[in-house]
Amino acid sequence: MxxxxxxxxxxxxxxxxxxxxxxxxxxxxxxxxxxxxxxxxxxxxxxxxxxxxxxxxxxxxxxxxxxxxxxxxxxxxxxxxxxxxxxxxxxxxxxxxxxxxxxxxxxxxxxxxxxxxxxxxxxxxxxxxxxxxxxxxxxxxxxxxxxxxxxxxxxxxxxxxxxxxxxxxxxxINEKDFVPNNNQALKQSYGIPEDYKVISHVSNFRKVKRIQDILYTFKRVREQIKVKLLLIGDGPELSKMRRLAVKLNISDDVMFVGKQEQVANFYQMSDLFLLLSEKESFGLVLLEAMNCGVVCIGTRAGGIGEVIRHEETGLLVEVGDTEQAAAYAQRLLTDDDYYHQLQQNMMADIQNRFxxxxxxxxxxxxxxxxxxx
Ligand code: GMT
The missing domain is CATH 3.40.50.2000 (Glycogen Phosphorylase B;)
Structure with a gap:
């Protein structure tokens, strides 16, 4: 045709x-x-x-x-x-x-x-x-x-x-570009110590993405474990979010890396991906992260609940519930068996459906x- x-x-x-x-x-x-x-x-x-x-x-x-x-x-x-x-x-x-x-x-x-x-x-x-x-x-x-x-x-x-x-x-899924690869070298080149976990988020930093909820969630997780937050992308909310990170006293551990053409590397150095939007018809970034082996927490907004199967292939929270998101994040980053069980289900499920x-x-x-x- x-x-x-x-x-x-x-x-x-x-x-x-x-x-x-x-x-x-x-x-x-x-x-x-x-x-x-x-x-x-x-x-x-x-x-x-x-x-x-x-x-x-x-x-x-x-x-x-x-x-x-x-x-x-x-x-x-x-x-x-x-x-x-x-x-x-x-x-x-x-x-x-x-x-x-x-x-x-x-x-x-x-x-x-x-x-x-x-x-x-x-x-x-x-x-x-x-x-x-x-x-x-x-x-x-x-x-x-x-x-x-x-x-x-x-x-x-x-x-x-x-x-x-x-x-x-x-x-x-773009199966060619998004593949699992435990990228320790890249993690090192960003100055992230080996014993730190990495949480990431990729978006165009529009208001609907609720980046502030990612920062609030991260602040709670950071109180319990060694962790860095990687924020990839640029958009209208970026400078406000930089100021919020300073105000929350977490800016030393939050890395704003701007808009990047090749995002696969960032997923590959991540342990957890967050998408806490208030509107999201699907969330293609979830598929990209998942196919790199990264378990995700998303909100019950729009189509996110069709991509992540709650407690089977990832976790879902209500929009704005950063307390629950932090509790889930902490469990995923400390309970390896639970993480691997969700990861295994997730890889099979997305290959099956997407x-x-x-x-x-x-x-x-x-x-x-x-x-x-
Ligand atoms: O997320 C954005 O703001 C960009 C937007 C776009 O138009 O590219 O993404 C939308 O389309 C994607 C591809 O179908 C979906 O995966 C995104 O969930 C959707 N974004 C929103 O609904 C906010």
């Missing part, structure tokens, strides 16, 4: 999933066209069957705002016609599904549109009444809409109420269903 993909190529989990899925499809022999504002960051070298169509948004003095959406739709139309695309896979209802729909109209071709909802488009934008009807339009006019968790499917139904069925297709092969199969079947009519 000839597949066009549009996503925010450098942004978070949605960009990673869109890119990895394109790579998987190309490896299966499909002809993949990324129609994006930049080269997706995981495509660093030439790969057969993948073409990048860059969307350049020109700045004209006459426009107050650069017309990204119109430029993208025009580019999509051009690629539909030039390459005779069968399917467009748009990541995010707004703006990408809408750009795909417009691109299809401009091209005047019956290309099929699959839209994947990733969370931010629904749980943040869905509360903005000015955009809600546009999101509903993007969903209803797509041929098939997928959502990355049952929780996101439910949220979409209650917030947006589209007249359309949604199918849950989970995020998947392998790249089985999730790519699901998307491929969706494309086939549309193309074969």
């Amino acid at each position: 000839k597949i066009g993909i549009t996503c925010y190529p450098t942004m978070g989990g949605s960009g990673i999933i869109a890119t990895e899925l394109g790579i998987q499809m190309a490896e299966r022999g499909h002809d993949v066209h990324f129609i994006t504002s930049n080269t997706p960051f995981r495509i660093q070298f030439h790969r057969p069957n993948i073409t990048i169509h860059q969307v350049d948004v020109n700045q004209y003095a006459v426009f107050q705002y650069p017309p990204y959406d119109i430029t993208l739709a025009t580019k999509i139309a051009e690629v539909i016609n030039d390459y005779d695309l069968d399917v467009l896979h748009m990541h995010y209802a707004v703006p990408h599904a809408i750009c795909g729909i417009l691109g299809r109209q401009i091209a005047r071709k019956d290309v099929k549109i699959v839209t994947t909802l990733h969370g931010t488009d629904i749980t943040v934008l869905g509360y903005d009444s000015t955009l809600r009807s546009a999101i509903r339009f993007g969903i209803e006019e797509s041929d098939i809409v997928t959502s990355v968790s049952d929780a996101l499917t439910d949220d979409t139904m209650s917030l947006i109420a589209p007249k359309k069925d949604l199918r849950t297709v989970y995020n998947f 392998s790249s092969r089985s999730i790519t199969d699901q998307y491929e079947a969706i494309y086939q269903e549309l193309v074969n009519g």
Whole structure:
């Protein structure tokens, strides 16, 4: 099949999933066209069957705002016609599904549109009444809409109420980059003594990630055991969190390492991963940490409870319950038998439910269903 993909190529989990899925499809022999504002960051070298169509948004003095959406739709139309695309896979209802729909109209071709909802488009934008009807339009006019968790499917139904069925297709593991490797050398190079445990967190430091809860949890754990906290990523909350770490008197043991391209090493030197968000449609970082062998504690927010099976493959707490998170963390970091039991279950479970092969199969079947009519 000839597949066009549009996503925010450098942004978070949605960009990673869109890119990895394109790579998987190309490896299966499909002809993949990324129609994006930049080269997706995981495509660093030439790969057969993948073409990048860059969307350049020109700045004209006459426009107050650069017309990204119109430029993208025009580019999509051009690629539909030039390459005779069968399917467009748009990541995010707004703006990408809408750009795909417009691109299809401009091209005047019956290309099929699959839209994947990733969370931010629904749980943040869905509360903005000015955009809600546009999101509903993007969903209803797509041929098939997928959502990355049952929780996101439910949220979409209650917030947006589209007249359309949604199918849950989970995020998947990148098994090549995320593998267990007890990285003592890296730990040493960061000046972390061997007898210290490492807790980590990776995110874009938005308010929904509740980094403060990670700091409060860490403060409690640190009172009992030797431990360091590694915070990977950057975003709007970063400087406030630095100040909070100083205020809580834990800054000597908290390492803010900023935005990193290669995060696998950080998981590999971790003993525990925390994701204490108040909204999280799936939590791709959990899969990355888990496939590196790191047991996770998450909140019962959104789809996190679909990724972590409580007391079987990891642990769950209510949003804001840092006391419980600390108690669980302490147990995991001191009770090796318990840790290894959860770790073993976790590795088996995620390979069973979130392998790249089985999730790519699901998307491929969706494309086939549309193309074969
Ligand atoms: O977490 C973010 O803020 C980035 C965001 C994105 O749009 O890339 O991630 C969302 O999509 C990921 C891939 O499907 C999910 O794993 C994340 O859970 C989801 N983030 C939120 O729902 C907050």
